[in-house]
Structures are given as C-alpha cells and as structure tokens.
Amino acid sequence: MINNDPSINIAIPILPKRIAGLKDISLNLWWTWNPRGKNLFKLLNPYLWKETRHNPIAMLKNMSQEELNNACSDEYFIREYDYVYNAFQLYIQDNNIYADEPLPIAYFCAEYGLHHSVPIYSGGLGFLAGDILKESSDMGLPMVGIGFMYPKGYVRQIIGTDGWQNGAEEPINKDVAPIERVLDEDKNHFTIQVPFIDPPIFASVWKINVGRVTLYLLDTDIEKNDPWDRQISSRLYTSDINQRLRQQIVLGIGGYRVLEELGIEYSILHLNEGYPAFALFERVRSFMENENLTLDEAIEKVKQTSVFTTHTPLQAATDVYNFDMMSAAFKDYWGKLGMSKEQFMNFGLNPDDPNAGFNMTVFGLNMCDNRNAVSKKHCEVANQIWSHVLPKKEDATSTIDYVTNGVHIPTWLGDDLASILDQSIGEKWKLLQDKLSCWSFIKDIENKKLWNISQNSKVLMVNYIRDKVRVKYAKEGIDPVVAMAEGVLLDPDILTIGFARRMTQYKRPDLILSDLNRLEKIVNNRDKPVQIIFAGKAHPADIVGKKILQHIFKTAQESRFGGRIAFIEDYGENVAKYLIHGVDVWLNNPKIPMEACGTSGMKASINGTLHLSSLDGWWPEGYNGENGWSFGEEPSDDTKDAEALYELIENEIVPLYYDYENDTIPNKWVDKMKEAMVTIPSEFSARRMMKDYLRKFYIPISLTLQKSKK
Numbered sequence: 001m002i003n004n005d006p007s008i009n010i011a012i013p014i015l016p017k018r019i020a021g022l023k024d025i026s027l028n029l030w031w032t033w034n035p036r037g038k039n040l041f042k043l044l045n046p047y048l049w050k051e052t053r054h055n056p057i058a059m060l061k062n063m064s065q066e067e068l069n070n071a072c073s074d075e076y077f078i079r080e081y082d083y084v085y086n087a088f089q090l091y092i093q094d095n096n097i098y099a100d101e102p103l104p105i106a107y108f109c110a111e112y113g114l115h116h117s118v119p120i121y122s123g124g125l126g127f128l129a130g131d132i133l134k135e136s137s138d139m140g141l142p143m144v145g146i147g148f149m150y151p152k153g154y155v156r157q158i159i160g161t162d163g164w165q166n167g168a169e170e171p172i173n174k175d176v177a178p179i180e181r182v183l184d185e186d187k188n189h190f191t192i193q194v195p196f197i198d199p200p201i202f203a204s205v206w207k208i209n210v211g212r213v214t215l216y217l218l219d220t221d222i223e224k225n226d227p228w229d230r231q232i233s234s235r236l237y238t239s240d241i242n243q244r245l246r247q248q249i250v251l252g253i254g255g256y257r258v259l260e261e262l263g264i265e266y267s268i269l270h271l272n273e274g275y276p277a278f279a280l281f282e283r284v285r286s287f288m289e290n291e292n293l294t295l296d297e298a299i300e301k302v303k304q305t306s307v308f309t310t311h312t313p314l315q316a317a318t319d320v321y322n323f324d325m326m327s328a329a330f331k332d333y334w335g336k337l338g339m340s341k342e343q344f345m346n347f348g349l350n351p352d353d354p355n356a357g358f359n360m361t362v363f364g365l366n367m368c369d370n371r372n373a374v375s376k377k378h379c380e381v382a383n384q385i386w387s388h389v390l391p392k393k394e395d396a397t398s399t400i401d402y403v404t405n406g407v408h409i410p411t412w413l414g415d416d417l418a419s420i421l422d423q424s425i426g427e428k429w430k431l432l433q434d435k436l437s438c439w440s441f442i443k444d445i446e447n448k449k450l451w452n453i454s455q456n457s458k459v460l461m462v463n464y465i466r467d468k469v470r471v472k473y474a475k476e477g478i479d480p481v482v483a484m485a486e487g488v489l490l491d492p493d494i495l496t497i498g499f500a501r502r503m504t505q506y507k508r509p510d511l512i513l514s515d516l517n518r519l520e521k522i523v524n525n526r527d528k529p530v531q532i533i534f535a536g537k538a539h540p541a542d543i544v545g546k547k548i549l550q551h552i553f554k555t556a557q558e559s560r561f562g563g564r565i566a567f568i569e570d571y572g573e574n575v576a577k578y579l580i581h582g583v584d585v586w587l588n589n590p591k592i593p594m595e596a597c598g599t600s601g602m603k604a605s606i607n608g609t610l611h612l613s614s615l616d617g618w619w620p621e622g623y624n625g626e627n628g629w630s631f632g633e634e635p636s637d638d639t640k641d642a643e644a645l646y647e648l649i650e651n652e653i654v655p656l657y658y659d660y661e662n663d664t665i666p667n668k669w670v671d672k673m674k675e676a677m678v679t680i681p682s683e684f685s686a687r688r689m690m691k692d693y694l695r696k697f698y699i700p701i702s703l704t705l706q707k708s709k710k
C-alpha cells in the first residue's frame, strides 16, 4: 500500500498509527539541526540510515511494513519518538516572537545549502542562505524563501588518477528528497507563467519546510515548456550566458509571481546577491498595479523596502548581460512599467563601463536603499569599488552598510558539545547564544574532556574518509596510489591541518605547497608529524582552479609525503561537517581582500578547531590574538605569505600541539581551543547576524511602512 497524498512524491509504506508522526518529522528539515531528531532515524535502522546517506524519506521508503510495525514495540525507540515528536510539535506551534514586528520578509537566493539530500547549493552563498532560513525559523521571524529547483544539481566531483576534476551530474531524486509539491485548487501541481516574457516560460513550484519557514522552489523542468526552457533550471551556475539570464528572470520575476499568486503577504524584499535582482522590476510593477502608485512612487517604495546584500569584492565577478540579450528578453516588459527601453536599461548601467551591458550588482545597488556587505572589511572594499554607482547623498542611504555573516550554531556545533551545553545551561542556551556570557562555561569544562571530544572527532573523520575510499575502491577498483591520495593512510593521532574550500586561484589552495622540501620536513618530523587534508570543488569552467587541484592531488601521490597529504573527493555539507569537527587547524589563506567574509572558519572555531588565517573577511573582526593565528602581508605576497605560514607552523603550532608538559594532554593547546570556543560563537552566530539585519534594516523598514499606512 502506498501513500496517495498528491502533494507528496513519496511512496512511504503506511506508517503505523503509533509512529505516524514520522511523516511530518521527515518532511521538515528541523530534524537536521536537532541531535535527537537525527538519532531517531538512525535508531530505526542504522544500516539503512548510512546506506541512504541520512535521508529519512529514502529510508522510510526502503523499510518493510513489518519492520515499521516492529518499531512500535521497541520501547526505547518509542520513548525517543515521543520525545522528538513532542519537541517538534512544540517548536512548530510556538508563537512567533516577532509576530507584529517586523513585517514579513521574502528572501530570494539562487542557492540554499540545507542538507545533502537537497543538492541545490554550490558553496558559501548557499550555506549562508540556508543558515538564514534556519535561524529565522528558530527566532520565529516571519520569513519566506524563494529559490530554484535544479534537477541536475551542482557538479559532483570525481577526480581521475591524473588528478583532473571530472564533473558528473548529481540529479536530484525528487522521489526521495524532502520536498513537497505545491498544489493548486484542483490538486494539480501549482504552476506559474513568468509574466510578460516572450516566448513564455512556465515553472512549477515545490516547497521545503525549514522548521517554521517555508522555502519555495521554482522548477522549469515540466512538459509545458519547450525542451530548451525545461533546461533553464537544470544546473546551478551554468556557464551558458543565455540560460543564465533566463534562470535569473525565472528566479526573480517568476519567484515574485509565486508569492503573489499564492497570496503570501510580505512587506520586505531581501535579495541575497544579484542573481534574483529582477524581482525588483516585478515589485515596481506590482506596486503600480496593486497600489495605484506612479512609476516614481513605486520605485521610491521599492528602494525603501528592499534589502540588497552584495558578496563579492570584485567588480568583474558580477553578472553583466549585453543590451541585445536584455532587449530580446524584456521587449514586452518595460512598457508594462511605463518605461522607455533606455530608462529600463539605465538601472543596470555601470558608469565605469557603460557599454558592457546590464550589471546585476549595479541594478541591486541602484534599486535598494538598504545595502550591505558581509563583513567590516568587505564593507570598506565594497564602498570603494562601487562608489561611482552609489547615490551622492550625504546620508545613510548613500552607502553600503555591513552585516557580518554568522553560522547557525545548532547546525554546525558538534553533538557532543551541544549536549554539554544542554547539561550546563539547559535548553535556554539557544536563547542566549549571541551573548558572550553564554559561552563562558566552556572554561569550566575539564581540559581532558574537551581534548577527548576533539580527538574522537578526528577518529570519526578518518574512519569516514577511509570508508569513502574503500567504497570507491570496491566499486571501481581505483589505482592504490589514488586511494592513498584520497586519505586511506591518514593517522588519527597526529596534528591535522584542514583546507577545504572552493578550488580557485584567489584562495591560494596550494600556498602551503610552495616549498615542498620544507613541507616534507614538517610533515615527516619524527616526533611531531603533521598531516594536511584538502577538499573542495573547482567551478567546472575554472581551468586554473582545476590545475591547482591537480597539483595538490599529484603532490598527495608522492611517496615522500607518505600519505600524509590527502585530497577528499566531493566536498559538500557532509564532508564539511566531518572535517570541521575533525581537524585541529583550519587553514585559510586568500589573497587579501578577496574573501568577502568566509564562514567555514567560524564553523571550525566554535568547535575548537583553531583558525589559521590571513587577516581577510571576518577574521579581522574575530581574531583577538589568542583564539587562533593570523599571518600574511597586505597586500598579499605569495612568497612572503608562504614563508610566514611555514614559520608559524614550525615555530608555534607544532610545538604547542605536542607540548604535553608531563601530562597526557597538551593543556596549552586546549586553552587556546577554549579561547576560540568562548570568544567566537556569540559574535559569529546566525542569531547575532539576524539581529543585525533586524536592527539595521527589517525593523526600520517596518516602522516606515507602518507609519505610511496611518
């Protein structure tokens, strides 16, 4: 027997009444940031849990009716089930803390990093967006998300013997992803037409429950569309510029349409990066049509009520569409706004390069009075590079403010640490997490206990890596040298440095390989050995990035490093969690000031994995001299920076890690871990970030809107 609810794509066996709530739990990503939620599914069938890569829906689908019936008579399971289901319901029903203020927010982003069963992310931008939805849910902020369903996901990374990254598609399996169809009145899959775009494009709509927040995803892979249009949403960050433009039209204008047609009320529009910025045009049009505003009034209102977050310190990194492409796509559109073509195009015109085309960042900056960069340092850079675009007024609406990114603590904090928090402070730590004092209890944890947690995470990481390679070897019979380069010889007992991020030139992934003879000595130090673990994907079109990756992979194959340099294939949310918890040092060495913020170092630091970074992105705000290390010149100089990095490792990091001083653990190292774990979580929590967004933008906008209504 199968489930016949048309909104749900899954054929789960009929759940016994006693545990019927598993359906609700599995269709809400809430469980992913609740340790007992995760554990509940694992209890049900640990083998399948692993086999389905922690996907409750895939798991339930693969269980027999008998197995499910048996679970009902398992006392321990039932107790856990009751606890989790009760906690889940209380969470969902909890009154919105911010029910009146501010007004609801619609959050638009091209990607969301939520869980690996929903592969609609590529990296940092997506994880930020995912953490924002989770935190808004925890805080009871009225937010709704808009994004894209990418049937073909982002590239899955497969590295050949020669170290070259080959991409493979990782199609999303809609049958087992935690997604639901949105239905129209006739119980058909709800579909919109992107307004005034010719030829017409249609998109059907899915939803994902992120706690109390709903994320709607547009999907163009439907029969109603021409084959070429079906491919619009097929892949994240396609290099085909025409498809890219069409993606962004569907995301922005189509996404706006979804909210209107579903009657979802919201007042504030928040655009995360320029990709969804076309929503601003649709917002102008909607104000003119629904509120009878003139074009100028509508533009003014859009400016006042929309927030634009920029993420890059480089002008060249924004999307620019040439005017011919723009004209072809929008020829039926600008008239609907009562604009001339020239007026329309002027919104995206970059005065520094007026012939290049329509610039999405310029457009976002022009149309939103509420703008922000993502760290203090990025703010300085962003105001410099865009000063020619910003209005020449002498008030706050003429600059780019900043809200430094933060991370969703319940997602990224290790389960062992979370349970110590629960025991020491109780559940209320979640309310206090952005207060420095919340974290001072860490100082009281016995050094030995903390050390054991971190070393145990390292064992789990090494086991995970070996198992990943073992499975690959069993399936494909890979060259043993490749197996070694992918980490089978890693040692859970030695100092481990991790470098996991996108493989691209400005991040200098191979800086630490600058002097291989020196590195060889560091790695093979008889008494104080070191190993280095790399991971990260290159963008499929980034040849330089792929060459850097290849260089690392080939170095990892050299026998002189004895398997102590490893490259872990297919970096994603799951690998990231193992590495962040498992390594001792988190290395970050971008060319200053190219890293707008970076968030993986925050995830590492809150777990006591010490951050070793150039003073870029968030680190100038986070580093206090004791809670990690900084190095490097500004502006960056590869030779000097490599020298400084080696010196730090040789003279400070290695000696400190192996300084046991007649004890069984390195106490000074653990003290440093504690310093990071006390000083970093509150300031770099998503809670603090969302409070900044509230204080700087959402609440002032709400007050203005409420005043204008009176």
Ligand SMILES: *Cc1c(COP(=O)(O)O)cnc(C)c1O
Residues within 6 Å of the ligand: 122, 123, 124, 125, 127, 500, 501, 502, 571, 572, 573, 576, 597, 598, 599, 600, 601, 603
């Ligand atoms: C946090 C995270 C990122 C972003 O981290 P950066 O420091 O910006 O590189 C990228 N990928 C994954 C899987 C992450 O978890």
